[in-house]
Amino acid sequence: MQNTAISLANVNKWFDNFHVLKDINLTVNTGEKVVICGPSGSGKSTVVRCINKLEEHQSGLISFYGKELKNTQESINSIQGNVGMVFQQFNLFPHLNVLENLILGPMKTRGKTKDQAIKIAMHYLERVHIPDQANKMPAQLSGGQQQRVAIARSLCMEPKVMLFDEPTSSLDPEMISEVLDVIIELANDGMTMIVVTHEMGFARKVADKILFMDQGKIVEQNTTEEFFKSPKTDRCKTFLNQILKH
Amino acid sequence: MKKIYLLCLAFIFLSGCSSNVWGWYVINPATPSGWINIKFLVSGIGNTILISIVAAFISINLGLLVALPGQSSRKGWRIINRVYVEFIRSIPLLPMLFWVFYGLPIIFKSMGLNIPIDPFWGAVITLAISDSAFTAEIYRSGIQSIAKGQKEAAHSIGLTYAQAMRYVILPQAIRRILPPLANQFIYIVKMSAFASVIGMQELTRRANEIVVTEYRPLEIYSLLILEYLVLVLIISAGVRWLERRMGSNENQ
Numbered sequence: 001m002q003n004t005a006i007s008l009a010n011v012n013k014w015f016d017n018f019h020v021l022k023d024i025n026l027t028v029n030t031g032e033k034v035v036i037c038g039p040s041g042s043g044k045s046t047v048v049r050c051i052n053k054l055e056e057h058q059s060g061l062i063s064f065y066g067k068e069l070k071n072t073q074e075s076i077n078s079i080q081g082n083v084g085m086v087f088q089q090f091n092l093f094p095h096l097n098v099l100e101n102l103i104l105g106p107m108k109t110r111g112k113t114k115d116q117a118i119k120i121a122m123h124y125l126e127r128v129h130i131p132d133q134a135n136k137m138p139a140q141l142s143g144g145q146q147q148r149v150a151i152a153r154s155l156c157m158e159p160k161v162m163l164f165d166e167p168t169s170s171l172d173p174e175m176i177s178e179v180l181d182v183i184i185e186l187a188n189d190g191m192t193m194i195v196v197t198h199e200m201g202f203a204r205k206v207a208d209k210i211l212f213m214d215q216g217k218i219v220e221q222n223t224t225e226e227f228f229k230s231p232k233t234d235r236c237k238t239f240l241n242q243i244l245k246h
Numbered sequence: 247m248k249k250i251y252l253l254c255l256a257f258i259f260l261s262g263c264s265s266n267v268w269g270w271y272v273i274n275p276a277t278p279s280g281w282i283n284i285k286f287l288v289s290g291i292g293n294t295i296l297i298s299i300v301a302a303f304i305s306i307n308l309g310l311l312v313a314l315p316g317q318s319s320r321k322g323w324r325i326i327n328r329v330y331v332e333f334i335r336s337i338p339l340l341p342m343l344f345w346v347f348y349g350l351p352i353i354f355k356s357m358g359l360n361i362p363i364d365p366f367w368g369a370v371i372t373l374a375i376s377d378s379a380f381t382a383e384i385y386r387s388g389i390q391s392i393a394k395g396q397k398e399a400a401h402s403i404g405l406t407y408a409q410a411m412r413y414v415i416l417p418q419a420i421r422r423i424l425p426p427l428a429n430q431f432i433y434i435v436k437m438s439a440f441a442s443v444i445g446m447q448e449l450t451r452r453a454n455e456i457v458v459t460e461y462r463p464l465e466i467y468s469l470l471i472l473e474y475l476v477l478v479l480i481i482s483a484g485v486r487w488l489e490r491r492m493g494s495n496e497n498q
Contacts, residue, residue: 054398081404091399095417104405104413150399155402 004066005030005192006051011060013046019134020151021057022216028161032186035203035224036196038213039239044196047213048163049204051194052083082108084154086168090146092138098149099134105157117156124152127183146173148182155186162186163196176206177191204228212236227233247248272325272462276420284458287469290452291477297448298435301373305434306427308374309381314411315474316386327382334379343372347444369441373434388423389415416497421492428485439474449473 002112003174013021020043028034036044049055051062056071064083070077090136093101102121106112112120125131128148130141138146147167153164164183168176185195197203203210203224210227212220212235218225222238231237274280279357316327322368345369351393354361363371393414442451457463 021344052347053401054401065415076401077404077406081403085399085402087399087402088394089393091393091395091413093396093418095421105405108413109406140259150411152401 003029005032005064007061007063007192008047008051009061009113011050011054011057011062013043013050014056015096019052020216024060024218026211026218026221028192031190032162032192032208032212033206034194035148036194036208036211036213037198037203037239038211038219042213043216044213045165046197048085048165048194051079052085052163053079054085070118081105081157082159084151084157084159086147086150086154086162086164086167088169090138090143090150090170092146092150092153093207097135097137098130098141098233101138101149102156104186106152107227110157120156121152122157125149127155128152128177129187142175143171144178147171147175147179151179151186152240153184162190162191162193163195164193166196166198168199198243200228200240212239215241219225251489268465269462270465272456272460273463281467283460286470287449287452287456287466288302288473290447290449293366293441293446293448294438296478297373297438297441297446298431301370301377301438302431302434303409304370305373305377305430308378310385312378312382313385313389315383317389331379331382334375337376339372339437342376343368343440346372346375350391354402362466364377364396365441365444368444369438369446372440373437376437377430377434384423384426384430385419387426388438391422393416401450408456421489422490424485424489428481431485432481435477435481436474 005025008024008026009044011021011024012019018225023045024043025138026034026047029160036047038044038194046055051064051069053069053071060067067078069079092098093104096104099121102124103112103114103117106117106120107114120130122134125134128151128245130145130152131140131149132144133149138149141149151167167183168179169219171179175197180199183193183195184202184206194209207224210222210224211218212227212231212233214235220231220233221230228235228240231240271277272281273284275284302315311326312330315323316331318324347363347365350371351361351363354363397410397416398416400414405413438448439450441448442454445451453466457466460466
């Protein structure tokens with residue numbers, strides 16, 4: 001297997017005149033866990049959204065296992081589904097029950113039969129510890145359960161890489177750990193992942209590498225240990241001080 | 247308000263007592279001629295319903311077809327949608343009906359096609375096209391009311407645009423679209439009365455024909471209004487039943 005899962009080279013993106021991503025360079029190897037942190041509006045989410053082509057990038061090179069991702073339909077089809085995405089707002093389909101949420105992707109895009117899809121779905125529901133909720137509607141679940149269903153939904157596509165876009169930011173404090181635990185278990189199983197988060201304790205535990213972004217730039221990129229021990233830039237120091245104060 | 251209704255009712259009934267204003271004999275079911283008139287008037291309902299249902303069916307599909315390019319990120323597609331909606335919705339129904347019924351066959355003929363347009367299809371095509379501009383706008387607002395995250399989540403599990411629409415967006419949008427679509431259906435039922443001017447034998451046409459022979463417009467048109475009222479009330483009840491059924495399996 002090729003070692004580099006995802007690489008970004010000099011990626012730039014504008015929203016009209018607003019320069020959201022400025023020369024982003026990033027390499028994620030297979031099995032590596034990368035955490036992206038930084039203040040709101042720094043472009044963290046946009047980075048992961050560009051990787052799975054929910055957003056177009058205007059210049060630079062994004063590649064997935066050596067294949068360049070352009071803004072074409074062909075590229076979009078090749079990446080979506082092979083890269084799992086977990087959103088801040090869960091984005092479960094409210095008109096379908098948990099099981100139907102999970103089997104939709106495998107059945108429609110992987111050509112699985114319903115029985116096969118249900119088998120896969122139950123396997124991943126067990127992995128996120130809620131097989132007993134399979135027949136409930138999303139609205140009947142707690143936020144933490146909904147986010148775990150959303151994680152299971154992505155896993156059902158058997159992705160090579162998982163992207164998490166602030167997976168715990170809209171959860172009640174009590175439910176954050178049940179979701180983080182699931183993500184940690186995934187990490188321990190060797191899943192390649194990029195996680196946008198403010199949970200620094202979690203980052204310290206799972207990340208191989210931490211990126212700090214501010215105003216569309218990667219200000220600092222370091223191994224987890226170095227990142228916490230000796231942040232190089234002042235901007236990063238202030239950020240960590242603010243976040244770790246309490 | 248209640249008082250005004252009561253006054254109006256009292257006025258109609260009291261004026262009914264004076265025989266030189268109202269002449270209900272013309273549609274009195276107790277007399278043979280009255281009964282024949284009633285049967286003739288009411289039997290137009292079949293065509294009114296048929297025109298409306300066929301036109302609504304076409305309009306619902308055509309409207310979706312027009313609405314989807316309006317959601318595109320490409321400007322060219324959006325322009326097609328805008329031009330269609332603005333153009334069609336600015337044409338009054340009656341001129342469009344004349345154009346379709348009297349004008350379109352000439353175009354067909356010039357193209358070497360022999361497609362006759364009878365009153366039924368003339369009415370159906372006109373109503374469907376005219377209404378499709380409005381249903382397209384209803385679809386647009388319904389689709390836009392579904393959070394952007396739903397579409398993104400659908401794409402993130404590999405669904406194509408068509409699959410995301412079919413399995414994720416439209417099933418959610420349809421619940422919100424249903425009440426305004428039902429409104430449009432009622433609008434079609436009422437507008438189908440225009441079909442009478444091109445000779446379609448529906449409710450209004452029948453009323454006109456009896457009025458010409460009996461010279462009793464007040465009673466006959468009163469009955470006509472009542473016929474539409476009953477029809478629309480039945481449709482409304484049906485729609486409410488449908489809404490309850492569709493809403494029951496979703497707890498949002």
